[in-house]
Amino acid sequence: MSKLILIAKDLYREYYGVQALTGASLQVEEGTITGLIGPNGAGKTTMFNCLTGVVPAEKGTIVFNGTNVTGWRPERICSIGMVRTFQIARGFPSLTVLETLLLHGDRQPGESVIRSLVSQKSWTAREQELEARAHKIATRLKLDHLLSNMSSDLSGGQKKLLEIGRALMGNPKLVLLDEPAAGVNPTLVGEIAERILELRGSGINFLVIDHDLELIARICNVVTVMAHGTHLTTGSYEEVTSDPRVQDAYLGLAA
C-alpha cells in the first residue's frame, strides 16, 4: 500500500441538533482519485467542511500529508496544500475570472498591507508569475477567452470549471471537489472528467463527491461510501456498487 496523503479518523460533528458525522473515517492514498458517494444527508459535504477547517470537527483527528491538522483554521490548511471547491459554486461577484484565479495564487507578498502600501515593486514580479500561471490554467480549462469577464457573468458550467481552476492555482497536493458535475451538461461533464484525469497525471490527488456515478466510475480508482454520518465501505467502483449494503442505502436496487 502506498503512502496515505489524508487520514481522517472518527470525526464527529453536529449541525443544529442533527448528528451529521458520527465517527466517520476516510483515507486518501497518494496517487489516486478517490470518490466519496452516499445518499443525501450522509455527511459528505460536512466531511469536506471538517477536513478543510470550514466547520471544525468536534471529535476525531485529521492528518494531512504527515501533519496533524486537527482544529486548524481554513487558511492554514489551504496553505499546506489541501484545497476545496464548493457544491454551489461560490464566486466572488466583483472579481474578474483572472482575479479569481490570481486570488488563489500562493506566496503573494503583495497581500501584506505594509508591502502593498510601501513598495509595488515587492510584489509585481510574483504577480506576473501568477498571471502566467493563471493564463496556463485557464487555457487548460478552456476559460482563457473569459479572463477579463466578471466571474458572476459565467454560465453554471463555466463556474464549475473556474472552481477547479482556482483550486489549482495554489499548487495543491490534494483537491476536494464537491459535486463538480452537478448541474453541468453531459459534454461538459466529459470535459471536466478529462481535465481531472490530466491533472492527476501531473501529480495532484483528488477526493471527489458526486452523484454522477458514470463520472465516479470513469475517474476514481477507489470509492468510499458514506451513510448516516459514518463510513460504510471502501473499494473499487465495482466492489462497492455490488455491495448489498450500498445498494440498499444508496442505489435503491435491493430486492
Place this chain on the structure above:
Amino acid sequence: MLSYFLANLTFAGIYALLALGLNVIWGMAGMINLGLAGFFALGAYASSIATVYLEFPIVLGVSLGVMVAATAGGVLSQLSLNLRGDYLAIVTLGFGELIRLIATNETWLTNGSDGISGVPGPFRSSLTPLAFNAVACALVISTVLVAWFISERIRKAPFGRALRAIRDDEMAAAVAGKPVRLYKIQAFAIGSALLGLAGAAYAHFNSYVAPDIFRPLLTIYIFFALTAGGTGNTLGAVFGAVLVIALLEGTRFIEPFFESLSGVQAASIREIVIGATLIFVMRFRPKGIFAERPPRPLGTSD
C-alpha cells in the same frame, strides 16, 4: 466670498478624507461602520487635547489623533470580528454615540459640552483670515492627495483584491487561504486612521471642537457621499464628498426663494435635496456616479 469658498473647499476636503476612510472599511472590505462620527471625534479630540492642554506641536497632535483612531478601529473590529451586516452596524453606531457621550460627560478631559476652543491652526496667528483659509485649504487638499495615493495603492495591490474577495464571500476567501480576520482588522484600522486624520484636520481648521459636532447625521452624509460617488471607487469617494458640501451649502442660496416657509422648514430643504439626489443617482447609476472597476492586470512579459 473667496474666503467662504476656500472654507467650504476645506470642509469638502475633510469630508473627502472621511469618505476615503469609509471606502477602505466599507467600500473595499465590506464592513459596515456607522460610527464614523466617533472616529472623527477621536481624531479631533486627541489632537485638540494634545495641542491645547499638553501644548504639543500641531504635527504631533495630528499624528496622535490618527494613531488613537486607528487603534480604536483595530480594537473595535477585533472585538466585533464575528459580527456582520446589521449587527456590526449596531455595534459601530453604538461606539460612535459612546464617544460623543464620553466627550459630553468627561468634563475633566474634554471640557464637556462647552467643548475645547482655541485649538491652534497652522500659522493662524501670523496670517489674515483669508490667507489662513488658503493655507488650510492647501494643506487639506495635499492630505486628501496622500489619502488618495494610499487608497489607490491598496486597491491595485493583491491586498485590495483579497479585501474585495472577503467582502464578496468571507468563507470562500478563508478557504482560498486568506487570513480573513487579520485583513479585516487591518482594513478597519487603516480606514479609521483616515477618519481620525479628518477629525484632526477639522479641529485645527475650525479651532473649536464640541460633542454636538459629532452627531450621527455626519455619518449619514458620508455614507451618502460614498454611495452616490461610487462605493469602492477612490475618485467616487472624493467626488461624492464635494457633492455633499455643494448640496449642503448650495441649498442656502435657494432658501430665499421660498419666502412662505419658516426657518425650520427652509432648513429641511437641505435634507430633501440630499435625499432626492441620492434616489435620483441610485435610480440611474445604481453603482454610484463612478462605479468600482477592477484594477488592470499587469500583463505578462511574454
